[in-house]
Amino acid sequence: MEIKEKRIEEMRVAYTPYRGSYDKIPELMGEVVDWLMNKGLQMTGMIYGTYYNSPEDVPEEDLQYEIGASFDGDAQQEGRVGVKELPEHTVLAAMHKGPYTEVGPVIHAIVKYAVKNGYDIVGPITEVYLNSPMEVPESELLTEVRLPVIKI
Secondary structure (H helix, E strand, C coil): CCEEEEEECCCCEEEEECCCHHHHHHHHHHHHHHCCCCCCCCEEEEEEECCCCCCCCHHHHEEEEEEEEEEECCCCCCCEEEEEECCCCEEEEEEEEEEEHHHHHHHHHHHHHHHHCEEEHHHCEEEECCCCCHHHHHCCEEEEEEEEEECC
């Protein structure tokens, strides 16, 4: 697995925060995408999940995460869908190919790499979904795993 340091450009996202089971992720993705489409906003290609804790550390009902999508245009928070600017930042990133449920080893490898190579971890894990289970078999799913860092 190749782990790379890369710069992520500033972007505007629509997102829905959630607390509970990961089973809700497809529904939340649909909610955000529908919201953007109903507003006539142009999606810019990033569908993501940011995970603030881990099923290794907390019970399923205490999992905290947000699901979102990047877009161009102007919009304000409405209902459960928020809007924010993600600032430009540096991440360590690696690709995972296969089912979403098997991404754990990639996350662990990036964290280990960060610690070993003098990085401070400055934010939660984000998974960027590069294709869809509606378009490809689970074995072909591509997920870029990103960990925000600064070099010490």
